[in-house]
Amino acid sequence: MSKRGIILNIQRFTIHDGPGLRTELFLKGCPLKCEWCGNPESWKTYRQTGIYTTKCISCNKCGSCREVCPDRSMLNFTDGKLTSIDRSKCTNCLLCYDACPSDAIKQWGKTMSVQECMKEIRKDKGYYDRSGGGVTISGGEPLLQSDFVLEVFKACKDEGIQTCLESSFYAEWKDIEKILSYTDIIISDIKHMDTEIHKKHTGVHNAKILENLKKLIKEERELILRIPVIPNINDDMENIKATADFIINELDGRVRTLQLLSFMRLGEEKYYSLGMPYKMKDVNVDRESFQEHVKTLAEYFNSRGIHCTVGTKEKE
Structure with a gap:
């Protein structure tokens, strides 16, 4: 293998x-x-997500990341845009990356x-x-x-x-x-x-x-x-x-x-x-x-x- x-x-x-x-x-x-x-x-040493707020469409127009996240409380928004993730809660499942249509969430690794x-x-x-x-x-x-x-x-x-x-x-x-x-x-x-x-x-x-x-x-x-x-x-x-x-x-x-x-x-x-x-x-x-x-x-x-x-x- x-x-x-x-x-x-x-x-x-x-x-x-x-x-x-x-x-x-x-x-x-x-x-x-x-x-x-x-x-x-x-x-x-593991895969991570990177957040690029300027690319976020806003949760009002999109909200895809919130829909798929196992724990929405880890997603932090300012004026409707995703600004950060609570890394102490994030499991790096990358479901938010897969769902994001605007490249506001990047996969590292x-x-x-x-x-x-x-x-x-x-x-x-x-x-x-x-x-x-x-x-x-x-x-x-x-x-x-x-x-x-x-x-x-x-x-x-x-x-x-x-x-x-x-x-x-x-x-x-x-x-x-x-x-x-x-x-x-x-x-x-x-x-x-x-x-x-x-x-x-x-x-x-x-x-x-x-x-x-x-x-x-x-x-x-x-x-x-x-x-x-x-x-x-x-x-x-x-x-x-x-x-x-x-x-x-x-x-x-x-x-x-x-x-x-x-x-x-x-x-x-x-x-x-x-x-x-x-x-x-x-x-x-x-x-x-x-x-x-x-x-x-x-x-x-x-x-x-x-x-x-x-x-x-x-x-x-």
């Missing part, structure tokens, strides 16, 4: 997470809760089998062959569904399709190790070198992540490393120098590319659709000056002998 996973999204023709043209599977569930995350709908995923993947095999691309599995945190990732990667390798795993590597080594034989490229990131600051802004300490990165280097894995550059959180020179020291001394400098990803305000509407606060709401940066700052950081890493670019490209 084919294993099943909770898929957030499947994107075709992606070019940012691995070489060539790729099909990227985003899996649901993540143990980190990064304040700057643009995809809060990926955090939970669906269950798919390995073969259903492979059917989508095979559509683009010709593009992989011509561009040097393949399949990337990301998240959320894909290692929360490590058995599913393993089966998808096995199926890909059986058909000669290149594989790439994008992970925070906040996971048990046994869940990483079993996938390595079927993984061609690894993408990970370092959010902060100070473990307490890391926990403050992501919800977890970084010791497990750093140890797993060191083990991956010993396994001689192809590693692309990233730093999400977040203003006033990890972009100070003390942290940047500590990160460079770690890459050189603990990873033996064996990083294919270090990519600096400049902070952008993404996913704000998604937070509100889930009834969550957006913690980066008050963070505003001058884009031009901030990009110059990020370029300066890249120059520093390159001066230390670490191949570094701004953005997801591997070459300047």
Whole structure:
């Protein structure tokens, strides 16, 4: 019987997470809760509903969600429009999503089998062959569904399709190790070198992540490393120098590319659709000056002998 996973999204023709043209599977569930995350709908390991009030026709003209909801008291309306759901009562049955005619209720996540995923993947095999691309599995945190990732990667390798795993590597080594034989490229990131600051802004300490990165280097894995550059959180020179020291001394400098990803305000509407606060709401940066700052950081890493670019490209 084919294993099943909770898929957030499947994107075709992606070019940012691995070489060539790729099909990227985003899996649901993540143990980190990064304040700057643009995809809060990926955090939970189960399907969820997102509420978009501006699309609601109003319960006076429609009312479909109220008709099908097992407990109408969980639906909150303002001026006749659905504004939120009491998540403590919601069972995520998704009957309201099925009934809504106006896309005011969105479904985050669906269950798919390995073969259903492979059917989508095979559509683009010709593009992989011509561009040097393949399949990337990301998240959320894909290692929360490590058995599913393993089966998808096995199926890909059986058909000669290149594989790439994008992970925070906040996971048990046994869940990483079993996938390595079927993984061609690894993408990970370092959010902060100070473990307490890391926990403050992501919800977890970084010791497990750093140890797993060191083990991956010993396994001689192809590693692309990233730093999400977040203003006033990890972009100070003390942290940047500590990160460079770690890459050189603990990873033996064996990083294919270090990519600096400049902070952008993404996913704000998604937070509100889930009834969550957006913690980066008050963070505003001058884009031009901030990009110059990020370029300066890249120059520093390159001066230390670490191949570094701004953005997801591997070459300047």
